[in-house]
Amino acid sequence: MEIKELARLYKQYVINMRREFHKNPEASLKEFWTSGRIKGELDVMGIPWVSCAGTGIIATIEGMHEGKTIGLRADMDALEITEANEVEYKSQNDGIMHACGHDGHIAMLLGTAKILNECRDKIKGTVKLFFQPAEEIARGAKMMIDEGALNGVDGVFAIHLWSGLDVGKVSVEAGPRMAAADFFKIIIKGKSGHGSMPHQAIDAVVAGAACVMNLQSLVSREMNPLESVVISVGSFHSGTRNNIIANEALLEGTARCFNPKIRQEIPDVLERMVKNTAAGYRAEAELRYVEGTAPTINNVECSKLAASCVEKILSRDAVAETEKTTGGEDFSLFLEKAPGIIAFVGIRNEEKGTCYAHHHENFNMDEDALEIGTALYAQYAVDFLNSK
Incomplete structure (x- = not known):
């Protein structure tokens, strides 16, 4: 079964996980329930993990063949915002909300773990799954790096679900992307x-x-x-x-x-x-x-690889261009240590009302984007490891 078909198979699992994380948001460096929930899912999958940077987690999937190591990163923390959405999965923690998409990032990486664990025979090398705390206060990436998370890692990849892009579009441009x-x-x-x-x-x-x-x-x-x-x-x-x-x-x-x-x-x-x-x-x-x-700067070769991955799971037309943003992202510290890229996956859909900016009390996402992001994480990992 191809990666995009597996992503479709696990779509509802990823949506369910995203809603569970959205309902139980936690502030930076206080992601205790979130961390425990992720570990529980990894245990069910039989994927080994270790704690890192307090509430952070590094899970490891070993392929059937020796090769390089790729690190896939998802951030975990929420924001000090009171949610205004009236949805069944509305935040149950007063004054805390997943208003930047990190709930989706966690859920997609867990869906990716399922896919890659099932496709270990196709993996030439090792996949590290980084569940990173404290992105919103720009501390989590450094903490993980200081504890050796990137030791032996040959490349890194992250996704940011992006309200400035329509669902079905993905931006993987090279060069400076975030300030x-x-x-x-x-x-x-x-x-x-x-x-x-x-x-x-x-x-x-x-x-x-x-x-x-x-x-x-x-x-x-x-x-x-x-x-x-x-x-x-x-x-x-x-x-x-x-x-x-x-x-x-x-x-x-x-x-x-x-x-x-x-x-x-x-x-x-x-x-x-x-x-x-x-x-x-x-x-x-x-x-x-x-x-x-630091500035978040996408590697040129990694950008080309990511574009080919988007074409595989969607189409050439899905590869979109979007303006760089003066928002910051501590994944930049990972990119200083290893070649890689952060991809912007569109979540905007006017008809579903998912058109509010990041950090807005009405922020939400078109959950169809989660299947795209899950497939992209997995496809990039496999293709990176198979590249020379």
Whole structure:
């Protein structure tokens, strides 16, 4: 039986598992029930596994013939969102929701485990199944890598179910697909005073506001206009009441780009701008910059292989192009260690109401996409292992 036929056979199993995970979402690094449920399914299949990165899991399927090793990854964590969908599998955990598709990723990888376990005679090498925690806080991939998950792995592959693509379409383009996602804090130090006598104080609010405005010019005036860069301040906290000039302000934001060289330059550029801006208002500024995820860059050869897999399980017309996104993905750390690709599998369907953005309280998916993703995971694994 071909892989796409097996994916069709296990379609309802994958849908049922997805709904079970959707009903029981857990936040990053707290995926205890999720982890236990996955282990239980792997035990039923007779697939050996080990724990990794706390709640993470590495399962191993050995083929009948020696060869390379491929790692297939699915992330497990949910988001701190209160679900607005009225469905039978609505989240039962208050304030937590699978609003990014990770429930589908887990279910598809379990369906893939069934397929590959049944097709071990066709597998030339080893398949590692990575059930990864804490993607939403950009910590899980690093934790798994630090514990040796990628030791001996020759290639990696992941799927992200994607609301920006219609169901039946798959994007496997080469090159940068998701941005580096870094974070920063700016602490402005001034001097308190009475609101009626600002000349006796150093206003942290005004200095902070000037920093926010001046940061906007970094992209438009210091970055190559052919490069995509985003610098956003999302939080500004200062002051205690209306007639006290604040002595401190805290700004928090994010920086996004696709070019690793630009990523290295941004902290110095930010620090120069905020220190000099604050000094213009007699204040002092401190920048605290934290690297999050690297750019997610798909390997050219792996992209070609993935496109051929999509043609096998669907058709040539199913291979779609979509814009790269400034959203971040810690699968990028896997791609720094081994050649691979992240595929975007479409879940959008206006007629079924699955047309909301990721991280929206009404996010949902056309579950027909789960059969496609399950088949793609399995087909890529087999074809990668059979390639020279």
